[in-house]
Amino acid sequence: MERSTSSNSQTTSLKSFLEQGDAPVPRAEDTAKVFKRRSNVHLQKSMQLLNEAVSPLLNRTSRTPRGNLRYFTSVDTPDISEALKFTPRKREQTKNFKQPQPTRSPFSRTMPPFNGENTEMTLGEVQLTQDLTNMTYIDDDDPGKKVSGSLFEEFSEALKRSAAPHQAMNLLQDYKSVCEDQVTMLKKLMNGLVRNESKFNKTLSTYETLKFEKETWTLFHCLYKDRLEMEEKENEYMENDWEGEDNKTLVWALSEQNIVTRLFEKDSVVRQSQLVVDWLETCSDESYYGEKANFFIEQPVAWENTLHNLQKQKQGVKSSMTRCITEMDPDAPCRQKLSPDDLDQEDEKYFLRNLFVLIRAGKLEKAQNLCQACGQPWRAATLEGWRLFHDPNYYNSTNVDDVRDIEGNPQRDIWKSVCWGMANEPSLDQHEKAVYAALSGNLQAVLPVCTSWMDYLWAYFKVMVDTKVEQEVRLLRTVNRKLDSVPQSFEEIELTPHRIFEDIAASIDENVRLESENRYHVIQKYVILGDISALVEVMYNWVQTSKTILPDHLIRLMAHIVLFLRSIGHGCKEDLCEAILEAFVENLIRNKHKDIVAHYVASLSPAAQVQWYATFLEEIEGQEERQKHLQKAEEEGLDVALITKTVVERIRMRDSGSAFPENSLAPDLVITEEDTARINAIDWLIFDEAHRPEALKQANAIMRSFIVVKKHAAARQVFEKLPSDTIDVVYRMWYHQTGSGELLPCDHNAIREYLCTRAYLDAVESFNDWFNLFHKEQPTKPSSVNVGASFTDRVAFEHKMKQFNLEKERWMHNLLVQTKTTRDRIYNVLLFADGGWLVDTVEDPEVDESRQHQMCQLRKLHLPNLCLNLHTVLHSSGLYPEAVQIADVVASELHQLYKNFDKVAMQHLLIQIGRSSSSLLDENKDPLGYDMV
Known part of the structure; x- marks a missing residue:
């Protein structure tokens, strides 16, 4: 179609329109x-x-x-x-x-x-x-x-x-x-x-x-x-x-x-x-x-302005437009070399x-x-x-x-x-x-x-x-x-x-x-080209080099692109896709989008699922909220047992490089916020009874870490976190699974360690109670009155003395009871049945070298100190023969406690036993505590 041909009819109609004088009249005069x-x-x-x-x-x-x-x-x-x-x-x-x-x-x-x-x-x-x-x-x-x-x-x-x-x-x-x-x-x-x-x-x-x-x-x-x-x-x-x-x-x-x-x-x-x-x-x-x-x-x-000027010219009115077209057809400007x-x-x-x-x-x-x-x-x-x-x-x-x-x-x-x-x-x-x-x-x-x-x-x-x-x-x-x-x-x-x-x-x-x-x-470019490999590589490079500055919505877009490509079978370079999804999960955790973390963690590989969801759960507080997110993990098909185990391990391994103290029974250190977090970590494993065996093992590990740094109160809190029926639940769960009463070696040893820890904490608490009773609660004898004191003062003094004698008698009785209790509880540790304290009785094919090392160190650290504290209790209470007999217990081949003593600890114990022997000689008794014939 030629342009001039298309406009002929239009030009004719416009000319007739001009001749009829019906051209548009400008509004408001010439405006x-x-x-x-x-x-x-x-x-x-x-x-x-x-x-x-x-x-x-x-x-x-x-x-x-x-x-x-x-x-x-x-x-x-x-x-x-x-x-x-x-x-x-x-x-x-x-x-x-x-x-x-x-x-x-x-x-x-x-x-x-x-x-x-x-x-x-x-x-x-x-x-x-x-x-x-x-x-x-x-x-x-x-x-x-x-x-x-x-x-x-x-x-x-x-x-x-x-x-x-x-x-x-x-x-x-x-x-x-x-x-x-x-x-x-x-x-x-x-x-x-x-x-x-x-x-x-x-x-x-x-x-x-x-x-x-x-x-x-x-x-x-x-x-x-x-x-x-x-x-x-x-x-x-x-x-x-x-x-x-x-x-x-x-x-x-x-x-x-x-x-x-x-x-x-x-x-x-x-x-x-x-x-x-x-x-x-x-x-x-x-x-x-x-x-x-x-x-x-x-x-x-x-x-319309050009048309108006042409209309005025036709009526005889002069126009100032000298370079204006004289015809109204569309081709007029090109043909006449003029303009409207x-x-x-x-x-x-x-x-x-x-x-x-x-x-x-x-x-x-x-x-x-x-x-x-x-x-x-x-x-x-x-x-x-x-x-x-x-x-x-x-x-x-x-x-x-x-x-x-x-x-x-x-x-x-x-x-x-x-x-x-x-x-x-x-x-x-x-x-x-x-x-x-x-x-x-x-x-x-x-x-x-x-x-x-x-x-x-x-x-x-x-x-x-x-x-x-x-x-x-x-x-x-x-x-x-x-x-x-x-x-x-x-x-x-x-x-x-x-x-x-x-x-x-x-x-x-x-x-x-x-x-x-x-x-x-760039994303649109590769989508149009259909080059999925290049698209994934580019998004991966952004995540690796600019993850901290990428907009949150862009990271979300990239993750959902990866998920979409996976869903239609167009996925590629899974390791790069995994990194992109991990960046998005990290972004969700950082921005507190808690309710949807489980859903996107489920799109990762099994190993990454455990690590990222454990990272997420570490910061969750409150029992109800923890239980809610564990339930979401179950709904998404995550390995809740392994995740909760990883959470507890992550928390308990924080600042785990503390040195062993010289005296494990020194006054307890202050429980810090980090300690509290480690204590509360056990909560992750007690929501479901199926996780109770793991809860027992993790609690033992946390208590070992507290005992080694003398935080016995913190260890007691961990102990109390476990329900009292934990051992029964472990046996019952195993029986339901296998129909056998013989536990796995690791579970059997965990129960034994749990009992050892309880015995140790009871001994420590009993010693602390004796120490407070002996040094802080002993009645104070009233001051004697002067020779020239009045009758009223003498009567009051006699009354105070009666009260003192009654309180002292009561105190001595309580001290004797507490001394026997403390003695028995310390002996429960020193003479722990079936091989000794913190000694496994069942050989585990998959032995945990770290655990074995820790228990060995705890024996060397605490058994000598327990012997010294037992001697202190018996000697201070006047039970010198029993204090001297500690040497027989240490030297006994049945329990072989001497193997846990180094040269310095053994010398210190013998010096203390020597004091008790001297006290027996002062009382005209046998220096080794035996009855005189």
């Missing part, structure tokens, strides 16, 4: 409508600046286009067979573009008529904004982070709802919807914040991050829906004979739609490239539509800019309505020429009388040639050239008006699809005429997805090059 509009615009801008000073609103355009994807339908199953079939249009419809048919190819969507951007908020939106403004988190330092924190739980719920592989598309749709809801909420939240403040900037950063994520999940949905469906049909396509008899018929090749439909069916690269174009168009930023574009409604006519009125030129630029924005967003129907609203229906017609030709009457064999209208443009090759020439015309506005270049595949004419990475990507992929379609049509279409040749530069274009991304990364536009490094764009 043009555009002038009034500009005045209103300036006034509105002034009011807006004033309004922003009081209550600023969000009005910032991101570098990367974004948009509402409400009308994006490519996420549904694409029907390639109907990809390029469009509703035929009657002749009267061709003249009137009031209701043009849907124009999207190959995946159409329905758009409402163009009526400009509705910038006013609805009542519900206003209410929502007020509610958000009044929320308590509006005073938070980072309200956006606080509001979007719920995304982690919402993603977890979505993952649980759609865990099956066949629900993968539902899962992606849920991810996208959740992000979209958060983006809407954050946008309204920012309306209540003051611009340029710290909290506004932080919230804006979160808003942009979630916008990128929403677009990424949408890309995943549309591409992987196609890829998964193609995997299922791969064998069918391989067996299909595309060069069969049906495809070689002359009738079949007459339809460009048939040819391109087959191209989309057989060539996954072209089909998915069109999906990328469709996705990029739906992501086009809505902020582009912030200004009213339909500013000619009452009298839709192009160049200055105001009309400005309006034209504004109109063309909005027109390109609509084309960029894939809103061709809106673009055509805009052309009509601005008095340029001829331009709306030029936007129709790209449609693929199809005559349905060739394929209608059911009803011969049913004649249908022809679809598409039979001279599309001529139209494309004209558009290509217009795109290379230097005198035309760059946005006008870009409009026709985008429709005809002229890449170099589109790029000058592209300002972002996504704009460049859209231009490249749109041209690549157009090139492939044109090549296929020219190769297979059967026509009775020679097709108009395409420019040489068009034939030389050999774009591939990989080359496209390389060219964009090397763009001369610095902003585009910087955006190419945006992490979300």
Whole structure:
């Protein structure tokens, strides 16, 4: 279609319109409508600046286009067979573009008529904004982070709802919807914040991050829906004979739609490239539509100021416009080498800019309505020429009388040639050239008006699809005429997805090059390329090098990408994927998303599950909360027994390098917070009786660590943490499992150690009680009265002495009882049955060398001290013969206690026994404690 031909009827109608004198009359005398509009615009801008000073609103355009994807339908199953079939249009419809048919190819969507951007908020939106403004988190330092924190739980719920592989598309749709809801909420939240403040900037950063994520999940949905469906049909396509008899018929090749439909069916690269174009168009930023574009409604006519000047000249009024066109047809500026009125030129630029924005967003129907609203229906017609030709009457064999209208443009090759020439015309506005270049595949004419990475990507992929379609049509279409040749530069274009991304990364536009490094764009790049290995490697490198500075939402996105790829069987490089998931689990733990940690830990390898969930549980306090998270672990199938064991081991191994004290029965040290944490760690193992054997072993280990540093009170608290029926439970659980009463060697030895520890703690407590009774509770003898004291004083003294004698007698009795109790309890340790204190009686094939070493050291540390303390008790109580007999106990080969003494300890004990022998000699008794004959 030639441009001059398309405008002849329009020129004739405009001339007759002038002759009739019915041209539009400017409103308010000679004031043009555009002038009034500009005045209103300036006034509105002034009011807006004033309004922003009081209550600023969000009005910032991101570098990367974004948009509402409400009308994006490519996420549904694409029907390639109907990809390029469009509703035929009657002749009267061709003249009137009031209701043009849907124009999207190959995946159409329905758009409402163009009526400009509705910038006013609805009542519900206003209410929502007020509610958000009044929320308590509006005073938070980072309200956006606080509001979007719920995304982690919402993603977890979505993952649980759609865990099956066949629900993968539902899962992606849920991810996208959740992000979209958060983006809407954050946008309204920012309306209540003051611009340029710290909290506004932080919230804006979160808003942009979630916008990128929403677009990424949408890309995943549309591409992987196609890829998964193609995997299922791969064998069918391989067996299909595309060069069969049906495809070689002359009738079949007459339809460009048939040819391109087959191209989309057989060539996954072209089909998915069109999906990328469709996705990029739906992501086009809505902020582009912030200004009213339909500013000619009452009298839709192009160049109204120029028309008004020509009308005045016809009436004999002189005009100052000497360089103005004298005819109103669209080709007049090029033909006459003149221009319209200055105001009309400005309006034209504004109109063309909005027109390109609509084309960029894939809103061709809106673009055509805009052309009509601005008095340029001829331009709306030029936007129709790209449609693929199809005559349905060739394929209608059911009803011969049913004649249908022809679809598409039979001279599309001529139209494309004209558009290509217009795109290379230097005198035309760059946005006008870009409009026709985008429709005809002229890449170099589109790029000058592209300002972002996504704009460049859209231009490249749109041209690549157009090139492939044109090549296929020219190769297979059967026509009775020679097709108009395409420019040489068009034939030389050999774009591939990989080359496209390389060219964009090397763009001369610095902003585009910087955006190419945006992490979300990098993810989108590899998703489009289908290079999963490279995507995983890149995400892994981010985690390894920038884990501490990566946004929380980006880490969440990467983890869910890995989980999605696993679910559909496209996982790779499991060690790298594991590292990404571990980074996300660590992020959840750090940010206190406690309720969902178990769910994501379950996606790790068994060894990592134990380590990470144990790390998480270490910081959990409170019995109810601990039990809740253990229950969640069971629901997710985690090894709770091994996890709780690991938790206790981690806690008890903290600061475990303390040196052995010289005197284990010295006054107890203060119990620190770390000690309390180690004591309470046993709680993890007593929720379930099945874990009681492990609880016993871990309690023994913790008590050993406390006893070695003289923290006997702390060891007693650990002992009391274990239920009193622990030994019975261990036997019962083993019997239920095996039906045998013979325990495992490790369990048998753990019970024996538990009894040894109890005996030792009883001995220590008894000695402490004796020590306090002997040194602190002994009655004090009252002071004697003077010789010349009064009768009253003497009577009072006698009364005090009676009281003293009674208390001393009572004290001596208690001391004797406590002495015997302490003696017996210490002997229970020194003479512990079946081999001695802290000595295993059953050989364990899997011996714990560390435990054996600790018990040996405890014997050498505490048994000599117990002997010394026993001597102190007996000697101080006057039981010298028993004190001397300690030497026989130590020297006995039955118990071999002497093996636990070093030279210094033995010398010290003998010195003390020597004191008792001296006391016996002072009483004229045998020095060794034997009865005299």
